[in-house]
Amino acid sequence: MNIVVSGGGTAGHINPALALADELQRRGHTVYFAGTPQGVESRLVPQAGIPFTAFPATGFNRNHPATIVKALRLMNSSTKKARAWFNEVKPDCVVCFGGYVCIPVGRAAEQLGIPVVVHEQNSIMGLANKYLSKKAAAVALTYRVAGDAVGDASKLVVTGNPVRSSVFDATREAGRAYAGVPEDALMLVVFGGSLGARHINTALCQQARELLKRPNLYVRHITGPKEYDTVCEQLDIPEELKDRWTVVGYEDRMGDVLAACDCVVSRSGATSLAEISALGIPALLVPFPYATADHQTTNAREYVDAGAAYVIADDQVESPEFADLLAKLVDDASVREGMHAAAASFRTNEAASKLADVVIGATR
Structure with a gap:
């Protein structure tokens, strides 16, 4: 046909x-x-x-x-x-x-x-x-x-929501090799969609030193092309830690990166959520507040109700609550295991x- x-x-x-x-x-x-x-x-x-x-x-x-x-x-x-x-x-x-x-x-x-x-x-x-x-x-x-x-x-x-086979076909091993992250490390990916997200970027820059106190943590920070220079200027970490915090403006191999990671901080657009659920990735979601009819918040609520993610409002990402949720996501393996299992209910x-x-x- x-x-x-x-x-x-x-x-x-x-x-x-x-x-x-x-x-x-x-x-x-x-x-x-x-x-x-x-x-x-x-x-x-x-x-x-x-x-x-x-x-x-x-x-x-x-x-x-x-x-x-x-x-x-x-x-x-x-x-x-x-x-x-x-x-x-x-x-x-x-x-x-x-x-x-x-x-x-x-x-x-x-x-x-x-x-x-x-x-x-x-x-x-x-x-x-x-x-x-x-x-x-x-x-x-x-x-x-x-x-x-x-x-x-x-x-x-x-x-x-259909996800392309390139996402399903990606492997953790190939993704880790591409990202330069050791197999036994914990990998956090931060992204705000194709255009980036200023509040998320700013909040992560503020948390960078605290996050990198964890010697086994690697971060891949996808800023969005327009935010790349600003993030590089804001990111204040010692030179010896910079190999564990990679900043990129745009990611062409998102399937590989998602397959490699252990958790994400992300917007809650339809495609981002579909890819996250397809691979069962534990997530801290920050809905874009100006989406039509605030649909990203409604999207995110489905995942939170299923136990597959945390969610926090965009205007709260520089608050202690955001820092606490991020710490739980990174530090508590049982939280990540629960979210991974819950994501399977979406059968993406x-x-x-x-x-x-x-x-x-x-x-x-």
């Missing part, structure tokens, strides 16, 4: 879409990708060897009517282009992962009678997915609570296969 996968704007939409594409291709199906010309998908999808077609789309500001008119014109134009493209590639199903580009792509599929499957990565459904879910053949969820936005509950199926390793089953089922 021919399957079109669509998503745009952030890696949080693209990575699970590529994970599904991997699974569909493994099953012998042909996959095409529809995204925006300027989004990260325009780079990541061709790198993955998947045919990529771009359709312009943009958001709007309700307080500025002119932006609404422009967005609607662009979406109507892209809908027509998507219909013409579909007549060429003849998809059996279109799968939408979110982002404004999914609206014209999904609308074109509906107009041609092609089944649409929506996948929502977060605990709060995004605007594009909410719109498309009204006519979708199926709505796949990472978190059951996201389905509250869908009128027809019979469409809902919880699949989890099955998500790509489950979603592929939903997609194939929608074509019948």
